[in-house]
Amino acid sequence: MxxxxxxxxxxxxxxxxxxxxxxxxxxxxxxxxxxTIKSVPLRTHSLSQPYLDQDLQSRWFDFGGDTVVRADQYIRLTPDRQHQAGWVWSRLPLTATNWEIEWEFKIHGQGNLYGDGMALWITKQRALPGPVFGAADNFEGLGLFFDTYKNNRPGVVFPYVSAMLGDGQKSYDHAHDGKEHELAGCSARGLRGSNIPTKAKLTYFQENYLQLDLQYKNVDTWVQCFSVSNVTLPQVAYLGFTAHCGELSDNHDLISVEAKNLYSTNPTRPGPGKGGKARKLxxxxxxxxxxxxxxxxxxxxxxxxxxxxxxxxxxxxxxxxxxx
The missing domain is CATH 1.10.287 (Helix Hairpins)
Structure with a gap:
C-alpha cells in the first residue's frame, strides 16, 4: 500500500x-x-532398444535381407559394403485413420562416394525385396525416399527426400531420382553424417494432408520438408523401412520408431502446416x-x-x- x-x-x-x-x-x-490434437501410442508399430525379445524375435516386426540387429545401438539395414539390401516390416497393418510416425535414423560411412539411400513405406504389400531402395517396384501406397546419390536431376541438392504415391502400376523413375511421379520433396544438405540425432516425423490426416518434418540441423529444431493437401492412403497398409547399396555403399541405421494414433477433439479438422493451427484457433x-x-x-x-x-x-x- x-x-x-x-x-x-x-x-x-x-x-x-x-x-x-x-x-x-x-x-x-x-x-x-x-x-486439440491428441495422441495414443501404437505399440504395434513402434521400435526401441533392445528391439528383440528373449527369444531373439520381435513380436511386431519382421527383419530380412542383409539387416543386422545390434540390440544396444541400432538396426542396420545395410552395412557400408557394396550390393547390400535390408528391410524391416510391420507384421500387422496400420489401420489408424490419422497417425504420426517419428523415427530416428543415421546414414553414414567411410567413403567420399556413397549411396544409394533408404526409404519408409506405407503400402498394401510387405516384405517384398526389389530395386527401389531395397523394396519392390509398382507398389500401392506411399514411398518416402531418402536418396543420397544423384543420378540425373539438375538443380537439385542431395541428399534429397521425396515422396511418391503408387497405384500398383507406376514405376519409380530411377533415371531421374523419382522426378516423374514425385508427390513432393525437399533437399536436405547435411542430413547424411549429421552430428546430431537425425529424425523424421510423418503426419497423416486421412483425405486431408500429409506432412513431413526433419531434424538434422539442430536438436529439437524441426524443418518442414513438405505438406500436401488432399492425400489419400490405403486404409489398410503395412509400415516398412528398407535400404539399398549398389556400386556405392553406406551404413543405413534405424535407431527407433515411435508411432501414434491421432485424433482431434475439435470438429474442425486441422489443415497442413501452420495454416491448420490458425484455422483451429x-x-x-x-x-x-x-x-x-x-x-x-x-x-x-x-x-x-x-x-x-x-x-x-x-x-x-x-x-x-x-x-x-
Missing part, C-alpha cells in the same frame, strides 16, 4: 489495472493452450469457448467492477478526511 500511495495513482486506478492484467492473462492462457474463437468461458468472462467483469468501486470508495473517504 505504501507503494500505491507514493506512485500518485488512485486506488481506483490500481484496482482497474490489476483486474485488467488478470483478465488479459487468462485470455492469453486460453489461446496458448488451444491444441479461428474456429475456437468463433465458438467463444462455450458457457464455461462465458461464465469466466462474467466473473472477471464483476471482479473488475468491484475493484474499481472499492478503490473509488477508498479515494472518496480519503478526500473527506483531508477536508478536516
Amino acid at each position: 505504501k507503494f500505491l500511495q507514493s506512485s500518485g495513482w488512485s486506488a481506483a486506478a490500481w484496482g482497474l489495472l490489476i483486474s485488467a492484467l488478470f483478465f488479459t492473462q487468462v485470455v492469453t492462457a486460453q489461446d496458448d493452450g488451444d491444441d 479461428r474456429a475456437k474463437k468463433q465458438e467463444g469457448g462455450g458457457w464455461g468461458w462465458f461464465f469466466m468472462k462474467m466473473v472477471l467483469f464483476v471482479v473488475a467492477c468491484g475493484g474499481g468501486y472499492i478503490g473509488f470508495v477508498a479515494w472518496k473517504q480519503k478526500n473527506q478526511r483531508s477536508r478536516f
